[in-house]
Every structure is written in C-alpha cells, then in structure tokens.
Amino acid sequence: MTLITTPSRDDAAVDDFHRLFDAVAACGAAARGGVERQSASAADGEARRTFAAALEAAGATVRTDAVGNQYGVFALADRPDAPLVMLGSHLDSQPRGGRFDGALGVVAAAAVGAALMRAKRAGARFDADFCAVNWTNEEGARFRPSLLGSGFFTGKHDAAFALSRADDAGVTLGEALDAIGQRGADAPPPLPACYLELHIEQGLHLESAGADIGVVRRNWGAIKVDVRFQGEQAHTGPCPMPLRRDALLAAAYLIAEARAIAERWPGVVHTSVGRILVAPNSANVVPSEVALSLEIRSADDAVLAEAGALGARAIAEAAERANVTVTADRSERPIRQLPTDVCDLVAACAGALGLSHRDLDTVAGHDAISLLGLCPTGLIFVPSVGGVAHNEGEFTAPADLENGLRLCLEAAWRLCRAGGSPERATLAGGPA
Amino acid sequence: MTLITTPSRDDAAVDDFHRLFDAVAACGAAARGGVERQSASAADGEARRTFAAALEAAGATVRTDAVGNQYGVFALADRPDAPLVMLGSHLDSQPRGGRFDGALGVVAAAAVGAALMRAKRAGARFDADFCAVNWTNEEGARFRPSLLGSGFFTGKHDAAFALSRADDAGVTLGEALDAIGQRGADAPPPLPACYLELHIEQGLHLESAGADIGVVRRNWGAIKVDVRFQGEQAHTGPCPMPLRRDALLAAAYLIAEARAIAERWPGVVHTSVGRILVAPNSANVVPSEVALSLEIRSADDAVLAEAGALGARAIAEAAERANVTVTADRSERPIRQLPTDVCDLVAACAGALGLSHRDLDTVAGHDAISLLGLCPTGLIFVPSVGGVAHNEGEFTAPADLENGLRLCLEAAWRLCRAGGSPERATLAGGPA
Numbered sequence: 001m002t003l004i005t006t007p008s009r010d011d012a013a014v015d016d017f018h019r020l021f022d023a024v025a026a027c028g029a030a031a032r033g034g035v036e037r038q039s040a041s042a043a044d045g046e047a048r049r050t051f052a053a054a055l056e057a058a059g060a061t062v063r064t065d066a067v068g069n070q071y072g073v074f075a076l077a078d079r080p081d082a083p084l085v086m087l088g089s090h091l092d093s094q095p096r097g098g099r100f101d102g103a104l105g106v107v108a109a110a111a112v113g114a115a116l117m118r119a120k121r122a123g124a125r126f127d128a129d130f131c132a133v134n135w136t137n138e139e140g141a142r143f144r145p146s147l148l149g150s151g152f153f154t155g156k157h158d159a160a161f162a163l164s165r166a167d168d169a170g171v172t173l174g175e176a177l178d179a180i181g182q183r184g185a186d187a188p189p190p191l192p193a194c195y196l197e198l199h200i201e202q203g204l205h206l207e208s209a210g211a212d213i214g215v216v217r218r219n220w221g222a223i224k225v226d227v228r229f230q231g232e233q234a235h236t237g238p239c240p241m242p243l244r245r246d247a248l249l250a251a252a253y254l255i256a257e258a259r260a261i262a263e264r265w266p267g268v269v270h271t272s273v274g275r276i277l278v279a280p281n282s283a284n285v286v287p288s289e290v291a292l293s294l295e296i297r298s299a300d301d302a303v304l305a306e307a308g309a310l311g312a313r314a315i316a317e318a319a320e321r322a323n324v325t326v327t328a329d330r331s332e333r334p335i336r337q338l339p340t341d342v343c344d345l346v347a348a349c350a351g352a353l354g355l356s357h358r359d360l361d362t363v364a365g366h367d368a369i370s371l372l373g374l375c376p377t378g379l380i381f382v383p384s385v386g387g388v389a390h391n392e393g394e395f396t397a398p399a400d401l402e403n404g405l406r407l408c409l410e411a412a413w414r415l416c417r418a419g420g421s422p423e424r425a426t427l428a429g430g431p432a
Numbered sequence: 433m434t435l436i437t438t439p440s441r442d443d444a445a446v447d448d449f450h451r452l453f454d455a456v457a458a459c460g461a462a463a464r465g466g467v468e469r470q471s472a473s474a475a476d477g478e479a480r481r482t483f484a485a486a487l488e489a490a491g492a493t494v495r496t497d498a499v500g501n502q503y504g505v506f507a508l509a510d511r512p513d514a515p516l517v518m519l520g521s522h523l524d525s526q527p528r529g530g531r532f533d534g535a536l537g538v539v540a541a542a543a544v545g546a547a548l549m550r551a552k553r554a555g556a557r558f559d560a561d562f563c564a565v566n567w568t569n570e571e572g573a574r575f576r577p578s579l580l581g582s583g584f585f586t587g588k589h590d591a592a593f594a595l596s597r598a599d600d601a602g603v604t605l606g607e608a609l610d611a612i613g614q615r616g617a618d619a620p621p622p623l624p625a626c627y628l629e630l631h632i633e634q635g636l637h638l639e640s641a642g643a644d645i646g647v648v649r650r651n652w653g654a655i656k657v658d659v660r661f662q663g664e665q666a667h668t669g670p671c672p673m674p675l676r677r678d679a680l681l682a683a684a685y686l687i688a689e690a691r692a693i694a695e696r697w698p699g700v701v702h703t704s705v706g707r708i709l710v711a712p713n714s715a716n717v718v719p720s721e722v723a724l725s726l727e728i729r730s731a732d733d734a735v736l737a738e739a740g741a742l743g744a745r746a747i748a749e750a751a752e753r754a755n756v757t758v759t760a761d762r763s764e765r766p767i768r769q770l771p772t773d774v775c776d777l778v779a780a781c782a783g784a785l786g787l788s789h790r791d792l793d794t795v796a797g798h799d800a801i802s803l804l805g806l807c808p809t810g811l812i813f814v815p816s817v818g819g820v821a822h823n824e825g826e827f828t829a830p831a832d833l834e835n836g837l838r839l840c841l842e843a844a845w846r847l848c849r850a851g852g853s854p855e856r857a858t859l860a861g862g863p864a
Contacts, residue, residue, distance in 0.1 A: 095712035096665065141714040203670035220669070224715075233528065235821035236704035236727055237652070237796035238635035241694050243819070248705060252687035259681055262673050272668035273680060275715040276708070280527035282573040283656075283707040283725040284796075285822045293715040295668055364669035364716075387675070389667035390717045 010409065013115040016054075017405050018398070021107045023050050024091065025099040034392025035099050039092035039137035039148075040068065040173060045180030047091045051106060051134055058114035060132065064184025066159040068136040068177045069149045071189055074113045076126035076416055083420035085412055086192035087112055088133030089199060090149070090367060094141045098200075098394025100384070100401075105198040106134045108405045112412045119413070127419040130412060131189055135367045136177075142167045143176075145331075150370035153188050168277075193420025194342065194376045196411060197368040198404045200396050201381040202389035205360055212403050213350045214360040214381030215343050218299060219369050220270075221335035223308045225294040227254065227315055231324035234286040248278055248287040250322035257314040258294055261307050269307045270297040270363060299361050301335055308332075333365060341422040342378035348426045349410040355403050364389075376422050380407060442547045442841065448486075449543040449837050450830070455482050456523065456539055457531040466824025467531050471524035471569035471580075472500065472605060477612030479523045483538060483566055490546035492564065496616025498591040500568040500609045501581045503621055506545045508558035508848055515852035517844055518624035519544055520565030521631060521799060522581070526573045530632075530826025532816070532833075537630040538566045540837045544844045551845070559851040562844060563621055567799045568609075574599045575608075577763075582802035585620050600709075625852025626774065626808045628843060629800040630836045632828050633813040634821035637792055644835050645782045646792040646813030647775050650731060651801050652702075653767035655740045657726040659686065659747055663756035666718040680710055680719040682754035689746040690726055693739050701739045702729045702795060731793050733767055740764075765797065773854040774810035780858045781842040787835055796821075808854050812839060 027050060028035040028043025037043040048070060052062045055072030063071045076082075089105025109132035116130050135153070140146025143165040151157045163174030163183075177183035201207075206214050231245035255273045262271040272295045279289040296311050298304040312328070319326035343359075350357040360381055362369070368379040382404040385395040414425035459482060460467040460475025469475040480502060484494045487504030495503045508514075521537025541564030548562050567585070572578025575597040583589045595606030595615075609615035633639075638646050663677035687705045694703040704727045711721040728743050730736040744760070751758035775791075782789040792813055794801070800811040814836040817827045846857035 094665075094714050094717050139714070140716060141712075144715065146716065201670070202667050204672070222669075233526075233823040235634050235796055236706050237654075237702065237729060238633070238794075238821065239702075239819065240636070240699065241691075241702060242698075246691075246704075248708065249687060249691055252684040255681060255684035256688055259673075259678075266674075267672065270669065270671075270673060272678075272718060274668050274717045274719060275713050276680065276710055278708055280573075281707050281709075282526050282571070282822075283576065283727070284572060284578065285526050285706045286704060287706060288823075295715070297669060362670075364667055387671065389670065390714075391665040391720075 010115045012118065013111045013409060014402055014405065016114050017107060017111040020054050020110055021103065024103050024107055028093065030096055030392055032392040033099065034097055034394065035093045036096055037091065037093040038095060038142040039139065040176035040180060040182065042180060044092055045182055048134065048182055051091065051110060054110050055113065055132060058110065059117045060113055063186035064182060065186055065188045066184060067149055067152045067162045068182045068184065069153060069188060070134040072110065072113055072132040073189060074117050074130040076116055076120050076129050083128045083193035084131050084189055085128045085415040085420050086131045086133055086195045087408060087412055088135065089197050090135045090138035092137055092139050094139050094390045096392050097390055098392060100200045100394050100396050101389060102138060104200055104401065104404065108198045108408050109133065111405060112408050115409055116412060116416060126416045128193060128416045130416050131192065137173065138367055143173050147365055147367060147370045150367035154370050154374055156370065191375045194415050194422055195368060195371045196378045196380065196408065197366055198380045198408050199366055200384040202364055202384055202387065204387035206358060206381060206383040207385065207387065209358050211358040212355040213357040213407055215346045215357050216338055216362045216379035216381060217343055217359045218335065218337050218361045220297045220299045220361055220363045221301065221304045222333040222365065223296045223304065223311065224331050225311065225315065226329040227292050227294055228327045229290045229319060229324045231286065231288045231322065233280065233288040236284050236286055239286060244286050245323045246286050247290040247324050250318045250324045251276060251290045251292055253318035253321055254294065254314055257318065258311065261296065261310050261314065265303055265307065268298055268300055268303055271295065297363055299335060304335065336372055338372065338379060339376050342376045345411055345422045345426045346378050346380055349407050353406055353410055355407065380404065444550065445543045445547040445841060446834055446837065448546050449539060452486050452542055453535065453539045456535050460525065462528055462824055464824040465531065466529055466826065467525045468528055469523065469525040470527060470574040471571065472608035472612060472614065474612060476524055477614055480566065480614055483523065483542060486542050487545065487564060490542065491549045492545055495618035496614060497618055497620045498616060499581050499584045499594040500614045500616065501585060501620065502566040504542065504545060504564040505621060506549050506562040508548055508552050508561050515560045515625035516563050516621055517560045517847040517852050518563045518565055518627045519840060519844055520567065521629050522567045522570030524569055524571050526571050526822045528824050529822055530824060532632045532826050532828050533821060534570060536632055536833065536836065540630045540840050541565065543837060544840050547841055548844060548848060558848045560625060560848045562848055563624065569605065570799055575605050579797055579799060579802045582799035586802050586806055588802065623807045626847050626854055627800065627803045628810045628812065628840065629798055630812045630840050631798055632816040634796055634816055634819065636819035638790060638813060638815035639817065639819065641790050643790040644787040645789040645839060647778045647789050648770055648794045648811035648813060649775055649791045650769050650793045651767065652729045652731045652793055652795045653733065653736045654765040654797065655728045655736065655743065656763050657743065657747065658761040659724050659726055660759045661722045661751060661756045663718065663720045663754065665712065665720040668716050668718055671718060676718050677755045678718050679722040679756050682750045682756045683708060683722045683724055685750035685753055686726065686746055689750065690743065693728065693742050693746065697735055697739065700730055700732055700735055703727060729795055731767060736767065768804055770804060770811060771808050774808045777843055777854045777858045778810050778812055781839050785838055785842055787839065812836065
C-alpha cells in the first residue's frame, strides 16, 4: 500500500502556491506593490489565463460560465454524482488595490486542488470532487453591483443582467469579457456540498490579538443607497446664491452627515461615500447632477435600522437645504451568522495544525456571503499588516499566507474524504 | 455723392446676424436648445469654419494665431498704420451650455464688420480698421484656465503654456486644435485702439429693471483656489472610522462651509465649487485624492479679502477634520472699473438709438476683462430671460439681440470714423 502523506504538510503545495501567487501578482502589477486589475480588464485576462493554465497543468478540467466565472474541477471521487467541495475567491482588484485581496483565495484553491490530485495519484481515496473557483467582478469597482459572478452562480442575477452591467465608459461586462476571450458557454457546476473561502482580514483584530487564523462567524449588515441629486445648471458667477440648485452642495451636506451618523455609534456603525459622479463638472457651472453611493454598515440589527433611518433623513434634508430633488435606491444585505458546523471544522483544522484562531465578524462583503444560506459556507481570514486594504500597501506575511494555505489543505482534504460533510470532516481528523 | 445709410439702421446687418447666429447655433446643437461645443472640439471646429467663411464672404482677411484665436480684419481705412477697432467674444461653450453665451458677441462682430464694409463700398470714409475676433477657450471648461486665448493675446500667457493645457483625457489644446485644423501661424493684430464685447447679461438686473442695455462699469473680484486633498485608500467596510483619511469627506466639509461663507454676506459674496475630481472613485474604497476648484467672488475689496481668509481657514479645517493633507493654489482677479470714456460712448449710442440703459457690474469673467487696463475696453450686456446661464435653457429674445447688434453697429461706426477714440466717437453722433 502506498504511503499517503498529509496534504497539509505537502511542501510542494507551498511551492506551487508561491509560484502561482507571484505570477498572478505580476498581472497588472502597479508601481507601489499593488495591482491595477479591475474586472475583465486586460490584466484580469492575463491573470485568468495564468490561473487556468495552472489548473490544467495540475489535472483539472477548466470550465468558464456565461459571466466568466472560472471553475477548475478536480475529479477526485471517480463517480459522476460525487458531491463537490469548492474553494475560491476572486482575481479582480480595486483601482490601485492590493495583491492579496481575492488572489490569495483563488491561488490557494489551485494549490489545494493540485495537492489533492497528487494525493489521489499516490493512492488516496476521496468521496467528493474538488473545485477551485475564480468569481467574476467581486469588487464592484468597474461594474456594479459587487459579488456579480457569485450572485449569478447562486441565481440572484441572470446572465443577461450581469452581462449588461456597464462601466463608466459604457463598456458592458459582456463586451469586456469578449475582449479578453473570457465569456464562456460552460454550465456552472452544481451548488457545492461545502464552500470555503480564504481571504486576508482587511482589519486589525488578528494582528492585535496575535492570532493566526480568523474563523468568521458573522457578517455585518449593510444598507447601500444609490442617491441621485438633480439640481439645475447655472453660472457660478452671477447666479444669485438663493436661486442656485446645487447638486454637489446637497452631496456635501449628505457626506458630512453620513460621517456624523457613524460617530453616534463609535465602532458599531461604519458609513462611507466612496464614489461620486458630478455633471457637468465644470469650474464655472453650478453642478446639476450628482450620483453617489452611500453605505451604512453594522453588526447590530436595531442600530443598523436606526442608522438607516437617519441616513434616509439625511438624504432628504440635504436635498431640501440645497433646493434640489433626489431619488434614492436602497438595497440591504442582512446581518447573518455563518453555519456553526463549517466554523467548527475550520477551528478543528486550525487546532490540528497548531494554529491559534479567533472568532471574527466580516464587515466587508465576500463571495462566500453570496453562497451563505444556500450551502454550508465558511470564510477564513489570515492577518493583514495594519489592517491596510483596498490600497497598494496591503501586506500579509508569507508565514501567514502559508498558514492559510495549510488550513485550506487540511479542511479540503477532510471534506473531500467525508463526502463534503463538514460534521463528518470535523470528526475525521488527519490523513487515512 | 453716394448716400451713406446709417449702419445702425442697416436691415441687411440684422439679416446677416440672424442667419449666422442660427448657423453657429447648429454647430454642436444639443437636445434642449443649447450647445455642446467645448473648446477645440469637432463642433467648435465647425463653428469656427462657419465664422471664417462669413468673414471672408464679407470682405475680411481671416488670420488664426498660434493658439487658435480667429481675427477677421476689415480694411476700412486704406492706410497701413490705421488704428484698429475690435469687437468679439468666444464660440466655445460650457458642457450643455446655452447658444447665446459668447456666440452673440462673435456673430454680432461679423455682422458689424460686414455692414461697415458695405458702408465703405458705398462711399463712407473711415479712420480705423475693424476686427471681429473669436477668442479660444474662454470658458475654461475643457482646458483651464479660462480666458486662455485673450490671455495669450495680451501677453499674460505664452503660446507654449496655452498649447500645453490638457483636458481630463490628457489631450492638450495644441493637439485638439491640430485635430480640427485650427492651430494657426498668423501674427495676432496689435492691441486695438478700442475693444468692445457684446454679451448676454447672465443675471436678472436688466430684466428686473426692464432696461434694454447694460453698460458694465465694474467687474467683481474673484479668488480662485485649486485645492487638493490627499488621504489614504482604505476599505470602506472594515477600516475603523477613526483611522480613515477620507479626501472626499474633507471636500464635503469645505463645500458646505464655502456656502456658509456666501451666506454671511447675502448678495455681496458668491461662492462655488463646480468641479471635483475624486480618486479612485470606487464605491468600496475610501477616496484618497480629491481636487476641486473653489471660487469666491465679490465687488467689495474688504469683504473679498475677509471671505478669502475664511475660505483659507475652511480649507485647512476641512483637511484637519478629515485627517488628510492639503495643498491650495490661489489666484486672484481684482475688482476693477471699466474705463469711463468707453462706458460713456456705449451710453451715448444707446441714447441715440432710443434704447434704455443701466449701469451694471459683471460678476462673470469675460474676454473683455483680459484686455481691461491694456486698451480702452467696453462690455455691453443685453437681457437674459430669468438670468439663466451655463444652461441649455439660456434665452435672449430676438428684439434684445437686435438691440445689442444695433448698439455695436452704432459704436463701431463712430469709433472707426473717429480713429478708434472713444471720446471723439462719443461726441461724433450719427453718420456723415
């Protein structure tokens, strides 16, 4: 009988990981250590081809669906109806974003798939197949909404909706995917028996606590409001101040008030306006149109509701003070718990590997949140230095990356041998 | 002896005017009655060719200088050293601007030149030549600063500076002029003996007073500050509020405070922020960079100085509250009187034509302000309905346009017969 090594101690997986991580980070590499790799850009196309080539070299079958999600399926179980264990994240970045956000989870998934395939070839037996996934347009920077690819996978959005999202230059996601040869025609795989995502924390809790691994137990709720103020163009010189209908002034009142709302609940409510479009945006013209995105986030249902009501009042008052009209299109992401059985599996794997772990919230949205409630879903964080995120200065130490990789290897190994069941995988322990 | 008709009663001039005005308004015509004809755009090129063709058909020699200013010189005096009387304005528009702003003065100048040339051919004698001018990039919308072409003519800017100004897409004025074949090599004419500009009021005073003609006696001072806030990109979700360095929040504080400054001196101080650039401008990223243009205008020196000091304090406080750094680049246009002799000439001509007139300030900058102090300069307003400006809804009734045209004809006729001297022209009265 062949000796089956524990994949979580597979040094080849660590080498695979670093090699692919560096190759992906080179796609859209920016001057200060980050990446400029917005969804379906040329740099994203390059990263996607690098990912697909690594998957194929490792023995996976690569499928690309109608919205460009890439699935690398490793046939481990040798039966057509085997359940699927899925691991992944996204390769797209924010403008001048970090090289770890998203890419970590995708690259780790490819390395895990390759290690499991090596184990199979060495004689290991599996009761589930494995899929490494790259979701399209997680960031919502170039195309809105965010989580678009994972939202298509779960049926929240249909392909026509996703493909028709347009960037600020009017290019649709469909056109952009065509331009980089990444609009596919393959059927997506079925919902997995278990989905895991490895991500950098983008916050300070792990670093402050000196912990290796974050087990995400809850996601913050978010209220997102697309606000449009409509005023009237006028000359900034002669037009009397009381007659002005200044849409940018309304936006300024709202942005200042949104900050004040967060300050009412320190540490409990986060608010932001990250994006604003102004027309005609000429120095001598009173702005007539402003569109902006207001976000209010909290982990407390009652507080989020109250902050949301204050936000709605702030929008109306800003419009009234600036004598403009307003429309507000509100969407909400509820506060939810992640399933205990998956969290327990992650904690058990961390313990088995001697890694310290800590329960965390996620404030940011992640593709895992798209799948939450539809299948057993887990989200695993590793530390980010200084909590820096959406910034080229984002950094996670190699040892922390490797801890995350080994944890995923351990969890995926157990899951794929346990038919995808988190409960059985938690009990299973190490290699056969 | 040939009968010489009074040009101000030249019906052909009125016909010329309307025909050319409509042809120019068709260049870049927008959906709601205005024009989209920013400087050196394709539509501007079309308007420039329409203007040049009308000048040539009327017997002028057209020169285009290094920055694209167009001069139509009518040789009326038949001697090489004759003084020059100049009338003009600009053909470029704001984004979705009105069809009267600027175009009125340029089209009127062409019609006046044609009428004077007809008078010369009918036997009238002149002691000055006449020039109809279209100044490049008055608006400062596509390229900054505003008044760029007239500033080149007066020596405030050199050609290299003007041609290197870039729009938001990085296209320079030089490249844009080349693209429409409007970068010239002709020497500009010398400073005129007298410069006049006809413009719509862009305010409510004439309409409120029921007056036909505004004689501009004074221009408001303006402080313009290019402000740049520099913060730090961060994730709008997990990044703790106290750690954020949000450049857009700083801008919001400043925009709100700029309005409060104007409200301290109702009717005496106008403030505005019409233009703002935000980076990276992504919904999930705390903005790290904002550039904006702050304007503070007043006709009172002491008030302007005090409002300017408050503005400087508001900039610093906004940066401090939002925990960002700031740079501010300030320029100033002083409060100045327009020369009495030119104002008296305009008033005398209005009186001779039976037009009611009223002394006014100009709050907006105009090309005439570039020439102010360098040669006798006059600025003439006709009413704008509702004071609407920098807006497609801008409107001036045909009768008011014709009043302005006839006034310019009368003034230019007198000036060109009086060697360009406003004093002698004021005394001269009607036709020979």
